[in-house]
Amino acid sequence: MVMIKICFKSVMAASLVVASRSYADFTPEATFDIKKVDLHRLEEGPPLTATLTREEGLKYYRTMQTIRRMELKADQLYKQKIIRGFCHLYDGQEACAVGIEGGITLSDHLITAYRAHGYTLTRGGTVREIMAELTGRRGGIAKGKGGSMHMYTKNFYGGNGIVGAQVPLGAGVALACKYLGNDQLCVSLYGDGAANQGQIFETYNMSSLWKLPIIFICENNQYAMGTSVERSAASTEYYKRGDYIPGIRVDGMDVLCVREATKFAAAHCRSGKGPILMELQTYRYHGHSMSDPGVSYRTREEIQEVRSKSDPISMLKDRMLSNNMASIEELKEIDIAVRKEIEDAAQFATTDPEPPLDDLCSHIFANDQPFEVRGATPWTKLTSTS
Known part of the structure; x- marks a missing residue:
C-alpha cells in the first residue's frame, strides 16, 4: 500500500512538473551540423548546417514514430495471418520519407516502389486507411483492392510492384510538369536492387535530354532482395550512375541531412537545370519482405549495431532533448498517442467489411x-x- 502511494505521488509530481513548463521554457529553434554529402558533377552541394524549429522537430518525430509503429503492427498482423500476400516494411528508413517531404511540397509529385506505406502516410493517407488496405477491407485507401504494394493519394502514384518500372512513369509525370509549366517536380524513388535495371538508364537519358524536373532517388538499404550491394553491383556509387546527371550521396538515416539535400535537389530542378540523382544511404530493419527473415545474409549483431548507433528516430530525439527543444515527458506523450492511433486503426482494419x-x-x-x-x-x- 505504501509503495502504491509513493508511485502515485511520483506520477503526480512528474505531471505537475510537465504542466508547470510552458512553451516559452523550450528552445524554439536550433542549428545543427550535418554530414557533408558526396558530390558528382557539382561544384557546390547542400549546406553543412540545418536549422530545426521545435514545431518541425515534434512533427518529424511524430511522423517517424507513426511509420515505425504502423510497420511493427503490420508485422504482427501478418504473422497472425490477418494480412496476407506481399508486404514490404519500411522501419529503419523513416528519415528518408520524412526528410524528402520536408524538402518539397504536397503539390509536387512522388512515385515509389512497393515499400510504400511510409510515403502513403506522408502524402496524406491516414493510418486507418493504410491498415485497412493491408487487410483488404472496404475502408482501405484503395478500397481494399491494392494491398501493401498499391496505395495512392493526390500527387502520389504508388506503390508499384514491377521492379524499377516506376522510374519511367515518374519521368512521364515530370514531363507533364514541364509541359504545364506549373513549377512542380516529380520525385521518383527506387532501391539499390532496381538500380541495375536498363529502363532506369533509358529514363536518365531521356530526362537529361529533355531537362525534366525530376529527382531520382535511390534508397540504398544495402541488401536489395537479400544480396549485399558489393555482391550485386560492379559500382556501388549509385549517385554517380546518371553519368552526365549531377548526383549527391546523403546520410539517409538523418532526417535533417535528407531534408537539406532534397531542398537543394528541388531548387536544381525548379531552376530549369534538369534532373538530379540522390543516393540515400539507409537501412531496413526487417527483411526484404515478410517472407524474408532478413538474417540469412546479414547478422543480428549488424542490425542491432545500426539500431543503436544510427536509428533515425533516436537521432532526432537526442538532438531535441540535448538542445532543450522538448522534454522526455512530452515525447512520451506523443509515443502514447501514436500507439493508441495504431491500435484503433488495427481494430478498424480487422472489423471493417471486405469489399463485396x-x-x-x-x-x-x-x-x-x-x-x-x-x-x-x-x-x-x-x-x-x-
Whole structure:
C-alpha cells in the first residue's frame, strides 16, 4: 500500500512538473551540423548546417514514430495471418520519407516502389486507411483492392510492384510538369536492387535530354532482395550512375541531412537545370519482405549495431532533448498517442467489411458511365462504376 502511494505521488509530481513548463521554457529553434554529402558533377552541394524549429522537430518525430509503429503492427498482423500476400516494411528508413517531404511540397509529385506505406502516410493517407488496405477491407485507401504494394493519394502514384518500372512513369509525370509549366517536380524513388535495371538508364537519358524536373532517388538499404550491394553491383556509387546527371550521396538515416539535400535537389530542378540523382544511404530493419527473415545474409549483431548507433528516430530525439527543444515527458506523450492511433486503426482494419464481389470491376476508370463487364464465366455479369 505504501509503495502504491509513493508511485502515485511520483506520477503526480512528474505531471505537475510537465504542466508547470510552458512553451516559452523550450528552445524554439536550433542549428545543427550535418554530414557533408558526396558530390558528382557539382561544384557546390547542400549546406553543412540545418536549422530545426521545435514545431518541425515534434512533427518529424511524430511522423517517424507513426511509420515505425504502423510497420511493427503490420508485422504482427501478418504473422497472425490477418494480412496476407506481399508486404514490404519500411522501419529503419523513416528519415528518408520524412526528410524528402520536408524538402518539397504536397503539390509536387512522388512515385515509389512497393515499400510504400511510409510515403502513403506522408502524402496524406491516414493510418486507418493504410491498415485497412493491408487487410483488404472496404475502408482501405484503395478500397481494399491494392494491398501493401498499391496505395495512392493526390500527387502520389504508388506503390508499384514491377521492379524499377516506376522510374519511367515518374519521368512521364515530370514531363507533364514541364509541359504545364506549373513549377512542380516529380520525385521518383527506387532501391539499390532496381538500380541495375536498363529502363532506369533509358529514363536518365531521356530526362537529361529533355531537362525534366525530376529527382531520382535511390534508397540504398544495402541488401536489395537479400544480396549485399558489393555482391550485386560492379559500382556501388549509385549517385554517380546518371553519368552526365549531377548526383549527391546523403546520410539517409538523418532526417535533417535528407531534408537539406532534397531542398537543394528541388531548387536544381525548379531552376530549369534538369534532373538530379540522390543516393540515400539507409537501412531496413526487417527483411526484404515478410517472407524474408532478413538474417540469412546479414547478422543480428549488424542490425542491432545500426539500431543503436544510427536509428533515425533516436537521432532526432537526442538532438531535441540535448538542445532543450522538448522534454522526455512530452515525447512520451506523443509515443502514447501514436500507439493508441495504431491500435484503433488495427481494430478498424480487422472489423471493417471486405469489399463485396459486385465491386470487383468498379474504379477501373476515373470518369465513365457504368458499363457491363463479363465475369469469370460468360453467364456472370458485373457492373463497372467510376
